[in-house]
Amino acid sequence: MADRDVRIYEVGPRDGLQNETAPISTDAKLRFIQLLADAGLREIEATSFVSPTAIPQLGDANELMARLERRPGVRYPVLVPNRRGLERAQAAGADALCVFTAASEPFTKANINMTIPESIDAAGPVVETAREHGWWTRGYVSTAFGCPYQGEVGEAAVVGVAQQLIELGVDELSIGDTIGVAGPADVRRVVGALTGAGIGTDRLAMHFHDTRGTALANVTAALDLGIRCFDASTGGTGGCPYAPGAAGNLATEDLVYLLDREGLSHGVDLDALLVAARHISETLGRALGTKVGQAGGWRVP
Numbered sequence: 118m119a120d121r122d123v124r125i126y127e128v129g130p131r132d133g134l135q136n137e138t139a140p141i142s143t144d145a146k147l148r149f150i151q152l153l154a155d156a157g158l159r160e161i162e163a164t165s166f167v168s169p170t171a172i173p174q175l176g177d178a179n180e181l182m183a184r185l186e187r188r189p190g191v192r193y194p195v196l197v198p199n200r201r202g203l204e205r206a207q208a209a210g211a212d213a214l215c216v217f218t219a220a221s222e223p224f225t226k227a228n229i230n231m232t233i234p235e236s237i238d239a240a241g242p243v244v245e246t247a248r249e250h251g252w253w254t255r256g257y258v259s260t261a262f263g264c265p266y267q268g269e270v271g272e273a274a275v276v277g278v279a280q281q282l283i284e285l286g287v288d289e290l291s292i293g294d295t296i297g298v299a300g301p302a303d304v305r306r307v308v309g310a311l312t313g314a315g316i317g318t319d320r321l322a323m324h325f326h327d328t329r330g331t332a333l334a335n336v337t338a339a340l341d342l343g344i345r346c347f348d349a350s351t352g353g354t355g356g357c358p359y360a361p362g363a364a365g366n367l368a369t370e371d372l373v374y375l376l377d378r379e380g381l382s383h384g385v386d387l388d389a390l391l392v393a394a395r396h397i398s399e400t401l402g403r404a405l406g407t408k409v410g411q412a413g414g415w416r417v418p
């Protein structure tokens with residue numbers, strides 16, 4: 118991948134929708150995923166094989182994956198918390214898996230009812246099986262910049278968890294600002310600690326939430342540090358029921374606009390992406406609230 122190529126990892130169908138309380142039909146989710154692929158996205162996190170009691174909105178994961186028309190060249194990762202999730206994901210034909218933990222104990226407890234060491238133990242066999250099958254794997258490190266229960270999170274905690282996930286053999290880490298509290302200086306501090314510990318930027322993705330309007334500033338800081346993969350959610354939806362105060366993910370349309378202005382390539386067509394954004398906003402019955410969603414791209418008169 119050339120230095121001017123950026124990967125946009127779409128999390129709208131999973132992180133974006135998981136906290137929505139009104140039921141969303143499997144049809145509407147599948148249509149969303151197809152529109153995202155139409156727009157040129159090549160990595161679309163489709164759903165989670167977690168407990169349907171924990172995340173009711175994604176309780177249709179089996180059906181969704183069974184009906185998903187997979188396009189060649191598109192990766193459809195799914196979240197897997199444990200062996201049970203692995204079995205379900207495998208039966209559904211998934212070939213890209215994400216395991217997840219966090220850099221703070223109270224969030225990990227609230228989110229998956231495990232300590233951080235227990236979450237690493239749970240992730241181990243999932244990653245091992247995935248590697249045996251040649252599947253792509255990603256490890257999420259949530260609350261890397263702040264925790265809704267604990268407050269500040271030190272970079273040493275992020276590095277500790279990140280190293281353990283790397284040792285399990287994940288292909289990539291996604292470093293999450295779950296409650297959207299980071300600013301650029303925090304990005305430099307945390308990414309600096311990770312690279313200082315020997316984890317290359319080629320194995321790092323950044324996952325920003327725009328809760329306080331800092332997501333794009335954080336992307337710019339991360340680009341300067343050499344990060345070339347960003348998570349984003351079309352329509353700017355997102356939140357986690359176990360992270361009170363977490364608002365929308367960085368909107369994919371806002372990210373695409375910024376990358377275009379920076380002259381970086383990413384393969385996503387903004388107009389086509391806005392079709393997907395409007396679809397999800399209509400599905401949710403809410404006006405599209407993202408900046409670029411409202412303004413559109415810039416058409417020079």
Ligand code: COA
Pocket residue numbers: 135165166167168169170171172198199200201202203205217228229230259357359
């Ligand atoms: N898929 C479906 N059901 C599952 C499951 C999975 N991967 N793992 C566990 N379950 C079911 C169990 O069968 C059990 O069902 P029952 O109550 O009908 O008997 C129930 O969930 C509880 O199982 P248990 O093993 O005791 O787990 P737990 O209550 O300690 O919960 C998790 C642990 C990880 C399963 C749960 O906290 C979870 O799914 N969290 C995901 C949260 C999330 O996705 N957050 C957003 C992403 S950051």
Ligand code: ZN
Pocket residue numbers: 132293295324326355356366
């Ligand atoms: Zn998130």
